[in-house]
Amino acid sequence: MSTSYSSYTRDRIGWFFGLSGLQLGFLAVAVLPVFWSISRGAWASAMLLALVWVGAALVTAVPVRGRSAIGWIAASTRFAAGGLAGWTTFQSAAARGRAADLDSPDLPGVLQAIDVHEGPPHGADMTRVAIVQNHATRTWTVTAAVVHPGVGMMDPHTRRMQGEALSSLLDVAARTEKIDELLIVVRTVPEDGAERDLWVSGHRRPGAPVLAEQINADLARGLSLASVRTEMFVTLVVPDARIARSARESGGGLEGRCRELHLLMGEVGAHLTGPLGMTSVRWLTSPELAAACRTGFAPGDRAGIIDALAAHATHPGVNADVPWAMAGPSGADTTVRHYSHDAWNSISSTIKLPTRGAVMGALAPVLTPSEPGERRSFLVAYPLVSPTKADRQSGNAEWAADLAQGMNEKLGRKTRAARRDAQDATRGFDAKLARGSAMTRPYAVVTVTVAKTARITEYGRRLDSDVRRAGFAPLRLDLAQDVGFAASTVPMGISLTRSGGA
Structure with a gap:
C-alpha cells in the first residue's frame, strides 16, 4: 500500500451551479434588459437580448x-x-557587445527585475550566500542545492513518514510568518560524462592495454547516452513587507535582511536534513547560482563549466565563474506554445491534481526523459497562506458550500458525487486548521527542453503523454511559456502566484 494525497479541495467553491459570486452578479445584471423588454411586450427585442445574454453567459462561465x-x-x-x-x-547586452557590468544580471522576461547580492559570511566555512532581490514582486529569495535518496526504493511506512515530514516543513514555514512560498525544482539533465572524463584522465595509467581503454570508452559512451543526472533545488521566497520591521532591528538595509534570511535558512535547513532525510543541503553562493541559471537556459554548457572548475582547482588563475551578465541566454523569443532560448526550445505545462488522489512518487514518468539529449524540469510550489487569511477563506468556502447545497435542494437539483465530495472536504478543512495545519495552494509546472534541431512539438506531446500516464492531466501554458520556463527551470524564486511580473 502506497502513501497518497487525496484530502485536497478546490480553492473556491461556487455558490450557485458552480458559479462564483462575481459571475453570478454579472449574469444577474446582464439578464435585466431581457425582463425589461418582456415587461414592455417587445418580444423581438427580448429574444435578441436573450441571445446576447446566452453569449455573455458562455463567455463568462464556460x-x-x-x-x-x-x-x-x-x-x-x-x-x-x-x-x-x-x-x-530578448537579446543580451553581451551578444550586442554592450555588457558594461559583468556582475549585473542580464536576464529575459520576468527575470529582468532581479538583482543578486552577496550576503555576509555565514556558517562554519564563512560562505557568502546569494541573496536574490526581485524588485517587481518586492521579495527576497535564497536557494539551496539539495540531495535526496528518492522514494522509489522506500517501503510504504517510510514513504508515509516522508510525506508527514513535508507537511511538517510547510507547517514550520507557515509558523515563521515570514516565508511566503516554498519552491522545489527538480531537473533531470542528460548525462554529459564530464566528471567521468576528468576521473579517467586523472587515473589513466601509462602502458595500459589498448583493448581495455577501448572497452572503457565504449562503456562510457553507451552509459552517457542512457543516463541522466538529477539536480534538485529548494527555494525560500520571503516578501519584503514581512521582514522589513525585524530587519530594522537587525541593523537595517541589506545586512539586516540577510540576517533574517540566515535565521530562516537555519530553521528550514535543519528540517531538510532531519525529518526529510536530505543527505546534503548547500545554500548557493552567487557564482554557483549563476552557473545553475546558465545551465538552466543552456544544458549543454554544463560540461564546459565542470572542466573550468577542475582546471581552477589545479591552476588558480583559471576563471571558472559564470558572469551574471552572461548567465542568461544570448537571445530568447516567446511564442504562443513554446519558448525559444539560444539553441534550445522548451514547452511548459501545468499539472492538474486528479480527483482520486495522487500516489507519492507517481511523478517519476514525468521526470524521465524519453530520448537522449532531452531535459525535463519540474517545479512543485507551495504558496503559504497566513493563519488569519486561511481561517477567513475556510469559513467563506464552508459557507459557500452550504449555500450551494441548500439552493440545489430547494430547486430539486441533485448534487453530483464530485461536487458532494468537494463540499465534504471543504467542511473538514476547518478541523485541520484548528489542529495547527498550514493552508497552502500547491501547483506544479513541468518543462521539456530539447535542441532546436529536434521537433519541439513532438516532445511536447510526449510530455503530455507521460503526465497522463502518471495519472494527472496536463494543461499547456499557452501565452505564458516564458514564465513557466523561468519558474520550473531557473531556481530564482519565480512564481505563478504573485503579480508584478512573476
Whole structure:
C-alpha cells in the first residue's frame, strides 16, 4: 500500500451551479434588459437580448483550457501588444557587445527585475550566500542545492513518514510568518560524462592495454547516452513587507535582511536534513547560482563549466565563474506554445491534481526523459497562506458550500458525487486548521527542453503523454511559456502566484 494525497479541495467553491459570486452578479445584471423588454411586450427585442445574454453567459462561465473566453481575449491582447512593442524578443547586452557590468544580471522576461547580492559570511566555512532581490514582486529569495535518496526504493511506512515530514516543513514555514512560498525544482539533465572524463584522465595509467581503454570508452559512451543526472533545488521566497520591521532591528538595509534570511535558512535547513532525510543541503553562493541559471537556459554548457572548475582547482588563475551578465541566454523569443532560448526550445505545462488522489512518487514518468539529449524540469510550489487569511477563506468556502447545497435542494437539483465530495472536504478543512495545519495552494509546472534541431512539438506531446500516464492531466501554458520556463527551470524564486511580473 502506497502513501497518497487525496484530502485536497478546490480553492473556491461556487455558490450557485458552480458559479462564483462575481459571475453570478454579472449574469444577474446582464439578464435585466431581457425582463425589461418582456415587461414592455417587445418580444423581438427580448429574444435578441436573450441571445446576447446566452453569449455573455458562455463567455463568462464556460472555461476553455483553464481560462474563460474573457481571460483568453485579455491574455491574447496583451501578448499581441507585447509582440508589437518588441517585449517578447530578448537579446543580451553581451551578444550586442554592450555588457558594461559583468556582475549585473542580464536576464529575459520576468527575470529582468532581479538583482543578486552577496550576503555576509555565514556558517562554519564563512560562505557568502546569494541573496536574490526581485524588485517587481518586492521579495527576497535564497536557494539551496539539495540531495535526496528518492522514494522509489522506500517501503510504504517510510514513504508515509516522508510525506508527514513535508507537511511538517510547510507547517514550520507557515509558523515563521515570514516565508511566503516554498519552491522545489527538480531537473533531470542528460548525462554529459564530464566528471567521468576528468576521473579517467586523472587515473589513466601509462602502458595500459589498448583493448581495455577501448572497452572503457565504449562503456562510457553507451552509459552517457542512457543516463541522466538529477539536480534538485529548494527555494525560500520571503516578501519584503514581512521582514522589513525585524530587519530594522537587525541593523537595517541589506545586512539586516540577510540576517533574517540566515535565521530562516537555519530553521528550514535543519528540517531538510532531519525529518526529510536530505543527505546534503548547500545554500548557493552567487557564482554557483549563476552557473545553475546558465545551465538552466543552456544544458549543454554544463560540461564546459565542470572542466573550468577542475582546471581552477589545479591552476588558480583559471576563471571558472559564470558572469551574471552572461548567465542568461544570448537571445530568447516567446511564442504562443513554446519558448525559444539560444539553441534550445522548451514547452511548459501545468499539472492538474486528479480527483482520486495522487500516489507519492507517481511523478517519476514525468521526470524521465524519453530520448537522449532531452531535459525535463519540474517545479512543485507551495504558496503559504497566513493563519488569519486561511481561517477567513475556510469559513467563506464552508459557507459557500452550504449555500450551494441548500439552493440545489430547494430547486430539486441533485448534487453530483464530485461536487458532494468537494463540499465534504471543504467542511473538514476547518478541523485541520484548528489542529495547527498550514493552508497552502500547491501547483506544479513541468518543462521539456530539447535542441532546436529536434521537433519541439513532438516532445511536447510526449510530455503530455507521460503526465497522463502518471495519472494527472496536463494543461499547456499557452501565452505564458516564458514564465513557466523561468519558474520550473531557473531556481530564482519565480512564481505563478504573485503579480508584478512573476
